[in-house]
Amino acid sequence: MKRVLAFSVVLTFLAAAVVINSASSQGTTQELVNQHKVIARMRQDNNDRANENAHRDAGNAAARRGNGINYHGGPIMLGTTNIYYIWYGNWSGNSAVTILTDFANTIGGSPYFNINTTYSDGSNNHVSNSVNYGGSTTDNYSKGTSLSDSAIQAVVSSALTSGRLPYDSHGVYFVLTSADVTASSGFCTQYCGWHTHGTIFGTDIKYSFVGNPDRCPSSCAAQNVGPNGNGGADGMASIIAHELEESVTDPDLNAWYDTRGQENADKCAWTFGSTYTVNGAQANMLLGNRNFLIQQNWVNASGGYCAKSF
Numbered sequence: 001m002k003r004v005l006a007f008s009v010v011l012t013f014l015a016a017a018v019v020i021n022s023a024s025s026q027g028t029t030q031e032l033v034n035q036h037k038v039i040a041r042m043r044q045d046n047n048d049r050a051n052e053n054a055h056r057d058a059g060n061a062a063a064r065r066g067n068g069i070n071y072h073g074g075p076i077m078l079g080t081t082n083i084y085y086i087w088y089g090n091w092s093g094n095s096a097v098t099i100l101t102d103f104a105n106t107i108g109g110s111p112y113f114n115i116n117t118t119y120s121d122g123s124n125n126h127v128s129n130s131v132n133y134g135g136s137t138t139d140n141y142s143k144g145t146s147l148s149d150s151a152i153q154a155v156v157s158s159a160l161t162s163g164r165l166p167y168d169s170h171g172v173y174f175v176l177t178s179a180d181v182t183a184s185s186g187f188c189t190q191y192c193g194w195h196t197h198g199t200i201f202g203t204d205i206k207y208s209f210v211g212n213p214d215r216c217p218s219s220c221a222a223q224n225v226g227p228n229g230n231g232g233a234d235g236m237a238s239i240i241a242h243e244l245e246e247s248v249t250d251p252d253l254n255a256w257y258d259t260r261g262q263e264n265a266d267k268c269a270w271t272f273g274s275t276y277t278v279n280g281a282q283a284n285m286l287l288g289n290r291n292f293l294i295q296q297n298w299v300n301a302s303g304g305y306c307a308k309s310f
């Protein structure tokens with residue numbers, strides 16, 4: 001009798017634990033786990049169908065035709081877009097923090113980001129050339145040094161639920177990992193970064209992973225030495241630009257992409273237009289008082305083309 005009672009107590013406890021677990025996962029992060037992500041391909045990867053599975057209706061004839069890229073009816077990001085950084089791992093003493101914060105503070109209003117104003121929604125609202133740096137937080141290896149997709153989502157979720165960053169539906173949250181950290185679904189072997197979205201406590205949160213190319217410069221950096229003297233950070237700037245412009249034109253993966261599932265930046269990945277030499281490295285644009293080598297983006301006008309300004 002005593003044993004039966006103890007067993008039923010254990011069963012009751014287990015049942016309660018299951019209920020609590022499923023309730024919390026539905027309310028917070030479960031939706032994110034099943035989201036597709038849109039990857040930024042590596043330098044040598046010319047497979048322009050890499051993001052077809054993230055956009056399963058890419059061939060949909062009902063989509064509104066643009067200039068080599070089509071609108072599929074979903075929302076775009078309107079008004080000012082806020083950039084948030086989550087510095088994951090060990091960034092102490094690394095000039096990346098200054099370089100990439102400067103980048104976030106100066107990309108808005110640039111001729112480069114103005115390319116995104118050629119994208120509009122079904123009500124003819126256009127993406128604006130307005131980007132604000134919203135702030136940052138740090139994460140001291142809370143999920144170790146090999147991050148699964150769901151661990152990256154949990155890193156974002158934790159920054160929000162702890163109040164270290166605000167819930168912001170106009171935000172794009174970047175998880176930036178130090179060179180001793182990898183993403184187990186394929187950083188350096190399949191991609192250099194990715195973006196997706198998910199609902200966290202009722203807010204549609206756009207977020208992105210960008211790893212440090214110092215881990216694999218031949219795959220994820222255009223050059224070993226960057227114009228700001230930090231090959232990893234200089235490489236990350238281009239990947240952040242890639243993910244940011246895709247996030248504003250295809251935040252929920254149901255707005256702007258082409259018949260192969262490529263978003264605007266995918267169509268121009270690893271092309272830079274005309275360049276110049278500074279500090280022994282190639283650069284192609286000045287933002288604020290820093291030179292950067294940033295990939296081109298797809299202009300949705302005049303038939304469509306890759307450019308570094310509009």
Ligand SMILES: [Zn+2]
Nearest residue numbers: 039040246266
């Ligand atoms: Zn992309």
